[in-house]
Amino acid sequence: MDKLHIDYVQYHHLIDRVVRVVEDSGYQPDVILGVSRGGLFLADGLSRALRKPMAVIAASSYREGNGTSQSELQVSASIASVVPLAGKVLLVDDLADSGQTLQALCSHLQQLFPDVAQLKTAVVWVKPSSCFTPDFAAEYLESDVWIVQPFETRDFY
Template identity: 45%
Template sequence: MLTEDGKHLYVSYDEYHALIEKLALKVHHSDWQFDTILCLARGGMRPGDILSRIFDKPLAIMSTSSYRADAGTVQGHLDIARYITTPNGEIAGRVLLVDDLADTGHTLNAVVSLLKARYAPITELRSATLWVKGVSTFVPDYYVDFLPTDPWIHQPFETYDALSPDKLLERWKV
């Protein structure tokens, strides 16, 4: 649900999973055959996992991080992992790159550039996200929702960002 001021988008678990399924259908309807799904951790892990299951394709993971300050709400320096974790040795062939959103586009632009420069065995690379913001400099090949404004997206699992082990112990005391 988008707030009246357009600054916040609240997404339930049901809405989140429906977006992933709609994304799967967009990829499927394109008739593009790919070999591997490469998700960007952390945001692309949930969509990547579900797409991996739907398409029965191996899931590779590349860790990236830029949202650290203020409980993950302020973008900072972009860090990209040196290695990709994949069950098939080296990532190769046709790869579907998955993240949750194209926010500013900075992360996706940097990752695509890095993959093209350092991973010659990738023969074709396409991208998929749940959301793309109007302010993004990167437009994925596949996406579900275009957000013309720049709302902060409150994803359903973000409640864990403020949940420490001590708070969890307190919650589950009998």
């Protein structure tokens, strides 16, 4: 599989693009909910730019094959947050690959948090094979490349 290597400068530009897309839409979330691990940089950037509190949920489906093969989604039992998860929530991850993680998390959050009035999603990248279309994204990829993000240097790709 082809790999797309992204450095920190490129990554921060992509985060800025997502911030602009959200701002231009007029959407005003009450809470930014970042998916650990990949969504944390984008969630932090959105939280700071929009001046909204950030919460974190852990979810993982890439554990097989040295973390390169998707398997069953595991979601943390709790959310780390200093504010209630309520009102307008922006769920943030790094990418919509198959789309299954975002789709499952949206269902999970809607079932467990009835005070969430509106749930939207934001990612840096959307792959062409994704079954889920996020509300906000920086790039829609034309091919199914493996993205090597700047903070993944310890993953030994």
